[in-house]
Amino acid sequence: MGIEFIYPEFEVVRDRDRCIACRVCERQCSNEVHSYSPVRGVMISDESKCVNCQRCVSLCPTRALKIVKSNCRLRENANWQDETVKEIYKQANSGGVLLSSMGNPKPLPVYWDKILINASQVTNPPIDPLREPMETKVFLGKKPSAVRRDSEGKLDFSISPQIELAMPVMFSAMSYGSISYNAHASLARAATELGILYNTGEGGLHEDFYKYGSNTIVQVASGRFGVHEDYLEAGAAIEIKMGQGAKPGIGGHLPGTKIVGDVSRTRMIPEGSDAISPAPHHDIYSIEDLRQLVYSLKEATEYKKPVIVKVAAVHNIAAIASGIARSGADIIAIDGFRGGPGAAPPRLRDNVGIPIELALASVDQRLRDEGIRNNVSLVAGGSIRSASDVIKAVALGADACYIATAALLALGCHLCRTCQSGKCNWGIATQRPDLVKRLNPDIGSERLINLMSAWRHEIMEIMGGMGINSIEALRGNRLMLRGVGLNEKELGILGISHAGE
Amino acid sequence: MKRVYVNEEWCLGCRLCEYNCAFANSGLGDMVLALKDRKIFPRIHVEGNDSITFAVSCRHCTDPICQKSCIAGAISKADGVVRIDRSKCVGCLTCVLVCPYGALSPGEDGIMQKCELCLENACGAPACVTGCPNKAIVYEERSDPE
Structure with a gap:
């Protein structure tokens, strides 16, 4: 923590009124976001591990879960956008090449949509x-x-x-x-x-x-x-x-x-x-x-x-x-x-x-x-x-x-x-x-x-x-x-x- | 006849079947109302260890040993389905002792209950099967019953 801390990208929103603590989310999450607190008798989550793959959301039998983008944001700046700055933080922490998967998510032109x-x-x-x-x-x-x-x-x-x-x-x-x-x-x-x-x-x-x-x-x-x-x-x-x-x-x-x-x-x-x-x-x-x-x-x-x-x-x-x-x-x-x-x-x-x-x-x-x-x-x-x-x-x-x-x-x-x-x-x-x-x-x-x-x-x-x-x-x-x-x-x-x- | 079969190769051990079973047999229309803050008493149980899991429920045996052992005559078999008349059950637990699959267990009220293929509730088809996310539990006709 401290200078290297980056606030988690997603939030796990759990509707306590709906959650029946069946622990399906816990068993299905390979990132170990969800766990059961026997002391409190409720499900808790560590959203810092969440990648927003929606597995828990899809399998929750009572629709008690949703994953939302965190609104904890750096001060707005059209040039130094939140993502840009956080990538710099990550590289300053790791010294490595950034790694991701699946296609280009940037808003570059999709010509199919203009034909x-x-x-x-x-x-x-x-x-x-x-x-x-x-x-x-x-x-x-x-x-x-x-x-x-x-x-x-x-x-x-x-x-x-x-x-x-x-x-x-x-x-x-x-x-x-x-x-x-x-x-x-x-x-x-x-x-x-x-x-x-x-x-x-x-x-x-x-x-x-x-x-x-x-x-x-x-x-x-x-x-x-x-x-x-x-x-x-x-x-x-x-x-x-x-x-x-x-x-x-x-x-x-x-x-x-x-x-x-x-x-x-x-x-x-x-x-x-x-x-x-x-x-x-x-x-x-x-x-x-x-x-x-x-x-x-x-x-x-x-x-x-x-x-x-x-x-x-x-x-x-x-x-x-x-x-x-x-x-x-x-x-x-x-x-x-x-x-x-x-x-x-x-x-x-x-x-x-x-x-x-x-x-x-x-x-x-x-x-x-x-x-x-x-x-x-x-x-x-x-x-x-x-x-x-x-x-x-x-x-x-x-x-x-x-x-x-x-x-x-x-x-x-x-x-x-x-x-x-x-x-x-x-x-x-x-x-x-x-x-x-x-x-x-x-x-x-x-x-x-x-x-x-x-x-x-x-x-x-x-x-x-x-x-x-x-x-x-x-x-x-x-x-x-x-x-x-x-x-x-x-x-x-x-x-x-x-x-x- | 159609039976519930388990393909342990595809069982994820998520235990949704247990919750769907408990909900189906609750008689209530809302899962939250039926199961929230309550201990559940499903008629199907996921067993296994870290490397393998599978759901177990009544096999509806050709010659059910639970029926033979029931001192109250509460267990019967008709149309291929082994049923329990809960009004006759005296709670002696002999069926629990003899069932090789552990398919019978006491309900919330202490009276024995078992899988009756969701024929007695409003589901129409076994809730464990319809709710299984990976087709690990299937309800089908197989030529060679156990």
Whole structure:
């Protein structure tokens, strides 16, 4: 206490009239906020440990609890805001880099919210998806740019390996280690049921999940954790992760305390050793180097699986994507700056990278201009929050979207942004067995399936409204979009007109 | 017939089932009114230790030993449900002695009570099942009853 004291961020408000002292909150809080005072016969709380994950609020049977932001504030100052000052206090105490989790919480522009979708009126009929066929299926991979014939003039039907998706959404990379076994099980089961894919992230593939291989993207990242021949063979596609939207330009660090048991075996590193993914791939310093890795992976899997290259959306993304499209990769995944990490320094998360909307539009345009758009499919990620975001992304040129935060929310995540503590009360970002069991994959996979089915219905409704009956006809169809409150430059990059034009 | 089964793999030991049970059988419409500042007498009990927990309630045995042992003839079985006629119970605790699951216990009034699958109260379905946050307690038909 004293100079290093920072007043707790949240207050635990307990309605004494309602609290029946059942102690459910106490048993459910891994941060040990709640306790029972036998002397007073009431529940008490230590709000300094509270991260506002809402587990106690959700399970309290009498709704006696709520968590509110503390109003103990420093003197108001528009420049030196409360949070800014407290971060300085924290760093003055610790001498360390600040650490947080999940996506960028800053009020930076969300372009999805400034883009509006068209609908048909009079001159072209809308389509009712309940009465007429509506196609949401997409194929990701290299597409032929011309009709090809063999020496006898017969059509050549051969095509590069493709991923088939029942709807243009996939669960993006979250490693086993950063999230729990049960979270992975939920994602794998839901992806299989939905006919879409989930992504292992850089943690290898647990032996129990090889059976979901045809709905799995296996990732190869800079640490090469868990990569071996069977792993590459197991997936429907292989993803080379060059960067991630929340922390472009830096690697990853899963602390040794989380490298236990199955996580250690799956990552193929000793128990208790830190899993450090370097910032660069040490064998990739150019597009030519990337091409070598792309073809090494293709060679290892007999050219049967598409290779995805995932990059963070940064300033020169269009030129970078152009290079990747010439590297032999089949799919480019672009991760915008609002993507959620399992742990990232907030300085990077909040200040590095560019919005996915602008990155996606500029990449799609660049690849079209250069006549290489058919070389690759584009996957957009980094805070796709709803079916309308998916529609807008597809109209800006995406073949499919990656979602992760939305999927975790379906699994119970309440966005408390403290994944790095490993004490996730919802059983998602933790390896503690007593917490992991809180996520029952029967419930988790069902909720993911519900969410994706709901989005698919909405996608069909919105497409029908536009008079479009297949995702293929929507892709890159920027005439279906209008901007509101955007300047000429922004509209130019997005390649859309302003509302009213 | 449908029975209450416990999947200990998913039991969190939160004890919500005990409180939901006590509330369901209180006959009151408000949990605060029913349970606040009172000792609760649930018909389901969470047992276990630091590494495992599970809820235990009446198994509604095929051949209930509690029924055989009841000196007052208060326990009977009909339609697969073992019930207790609390007006006949003399409180001798023999059923407590013989039940291998510890499924019977005295209520607030000292008279024995047990899980009757919420068929006797206003719930309609076992309250422990509907209130379980992790589907650790389920109410379902299984082909191979114990």
